[in-house]
Amino acid sequence: NAGVMQNPRHLVRRRGQEARLRCSPMKGHSHVYWYRQLPEEGLKFMVYLQKENIIDESGMPKERFSAEFPKEGPSILRIQQVVRGDSAAYFCASSPETGSSYEQYFGPGTRLTVT
Amino acid sequence: AQSVAQPEDQVNVAEGNPLTVKCTYSVSGNPYLFWYVQYPNRGLQFLLKYITGDNLVKGSYGFEAEFNKSQTSFHLKKPSALVSDSALYFCAVRVAYGQNFVFGPGTRLSVLP
Numbered sequence: 001n002a003g004v005m006q007n008p009r010h011l012v013r014r015r016g017q018e019a020r021l022r023c024s025p026m027k028g029h030s031h032v033y034w035y036r037q038l039p040e041e042g043l044k045f046m047v048y049l050q051k052e053n054i055i056d057e058s059g060m061p062k063e064r065f066s067a068e069f070p071k072e073g074p075s076i077l078r079i080q081q082v083v084r085g086d087s088a089a090y091f092c093a094s095s096p097e098t099g100s101s102y103e104q105y106f107g108p109g110t111r112l113t114v115t
Numbered sequence: 116a117q118s119v120a121q122p123e124d125q126v127n128v129a130e131g132n133p134l135t136v137k138c139t140y141s142v143s144g145n146p147y148l149f150w151y152v153q154y155p156n157r158g159l160q161f162l163l164k165y166i167t168g169d170n171l172v173k174g175s176y177g178f179e180a181e182f183n184k185s186q187t188s189f190h191l192k193k194p195s196a197l198v199s200d201s202a203l204y205f206c207a208v209r210v211a212y213g214q215n216f217v218f219g220p221g222t223r224l225s226v227l228p
Contacts, residue, residue: 006158042221043159043218045216048215056215059215103164108157109156109158
């Protein structure tokens with residue numbers, strides 16, 4: 001059973017460009033979470049999605065950031081007009097069920113560098 | 116609001132010695148507590164969790180953690196450290212009604228040969 005897949009693993013963008021990060025959850029998982037990790041810091045929650053629905057986006061900046069999890073295909077985190085402060089590692093996690101007792105399974109992350 | 120503290124940025128221990136990585140939490144409800152480990156340039160790997168029941172929970176790679184409600188702590192322990200345990204360790208909490216984790220800042224564990 002393949003784990004959570006993220007691509008690309010490394011992404012370099014110039015200021016003002018768009019970044020698209022992809023996440024394929026584990027097979028059978030319908031709940032996806034995105035987190036951001038700044039260097040030497042813990043992970044900060046950004047958004048929680050189920051298929052075709054955003055459940056909780058309380059951690060996502062109001063501007064330039066958006067996320068989707070379509071009926072078919074991976075979840076996408078999109079960052080428009082990137083700035084240097086967006087440089088971070090972005091992790092996706094998935095879980096099979098909703099409910100606080102379930103652990104989340106994390107992907108390897110996408111490291112975004114904005115030059 | 117939920118919060119997690121890991122009071123030590125760095126823990127150094129000699130191989131073969133017992134290790135403890137500390138975690139305290141603050142929540143306004145029943146806590147569900149988790150430990151994850153992160154190796155360099157990798158995602159987080161689940162180690163163990165406390166949901167209910169026995170306060171001592173056992174997890175992967177010989178790790179265990181003790182839930183202490185009165186001290187609001189969930190310290191990670193291992194009786195005998197290995198050099199390969201060197202990594203970044205994160206404590207996380209959720210409340211019974213919540214979906215997302217709140218992570219601590221992480222503790223870097225170095226096991227010296």
